[in-house]
Amino acid sequence: QLQLQESGPGLVKPSETLSLTCTVSGGSISGNIYxxxxxxxxxxxxxxxxxxxxxxxxxxxxxxxKSRVTISVDTSKNQFSLKLGSVTAAxxxxxxxxxxxxxxxxxxxxxxxxxxLVTVSS
Amino acid sequence: xxxxxxxxGALSLSPGERATLSCRASQSVSSSYLAWYQQKPGQAPRLxxxxxxxxxxxxxxxxxxxxxxxxxxxxxxxxxxxxxxVYYCQQYSSSPLTFGQGTKVEIK
Numbered sequence: 001q002l003q004l005q006e007s008g009p010g011l012v013k014p015s016e017t018l019s020l021t022c023t024v025s026g027g028s029i030s031g032n033i034y035x036x037x038x039x040x041x042x043x044x045x046x047x048x049x050x051x052x053x054x055x056x057x058x059x060x061x062x063x064x065x066k067s068r069v070t071i072s073v074d075t076s077k078n079q080f081s082l083k084l085g086s087v088t089a090a091x092x093x094x095x096x097x098x099x100x101x102x103x104x105x106x107x108x109x110x111x112x113x114x115x116x117l118v119t120v121s122s
Numbered sequence: 123x124x125x126x127x128x129x130x131g132a133l134s135l136s137p138g139e140r141a142t143l144s145c146r147a148s149q150s151v152s153s154s155y156l157a158w159y160q161q162k163p164g165q166a167p168r169l170x171x172x173x174x175x176x177x178x179x180x181x182x183x184x185x186x187x188x189x190x191x192x193x194x195x196x197x198x199x200x201x202x203x204x205x206x207x208v209y210y211c212q213q214y215s216s217s218p219l220t221f222g223q224g225t226k227v228e229i230k
Contacts, residue, residue: 047167113166
């Protein structure tokens with residue numbers, strides 16, 4: 001059974017870059033029908049899809065964040081990562097990594113990591 | 123972008139009662155590409171329903187999904203104590219993938 005675990009700094013200064021990694025266990029990140037995504041949830045608010053990636057490196061971004069976001073994959077480490085640049089307080093959120101299974105990236109997310117809280121503050 | 127509007131924002135019910143949650147899309151969700159999630163405090167969302175009406179693995183049959191086009195419904199036939207949570211819908215018909223703002227099902 002695939003499991004996902006987010007890791008990264010819990011505090012980032014305004015204007016800097018947020019960097020998170022998701023480690024996949026219980027299976028290979030290189031599965032043919034596996035797409036890997038990042039979703040975030042500001043405290044007390046709803047969910048926002050950020051980006052998804054296929055193990056080959058093909059990426060898919062939410063246009064609202066695309067100019068600041070980079071998603072990447074490291075198959076040798078069974079990990080994928082998120083970088084969000086020029087952060088502000090509005091980027092404070094719980095960041096989740098999750099798996100999408102399907103022929104394309106646009107499917108549901110299951111399972112999810114437990115989430116990691118990132119606070120943007122000086 | 124497809125905007126999903128969930129209603130009501132909150133629902134106060136007693137255990138054993140039926141819960142009916144609505145998710146309305148700003149444009150048609152093709153092929154019923156709609157999912158439902160349950161989120162409890164301090165936990166990640168858990169997939170309940172995909173394809174508008176297919177239950178995910180291990181989800182009890184008291185949870186059911188229906189609908190097509192722009193109107194979708196999640197029904198919990200008889201609320202159990204563990205069902206009090208926030209529920210989100212998500213469309214994966216078009217990019218960007220979007221979620222509704224959530225419906226909180228609380229104990230009356």
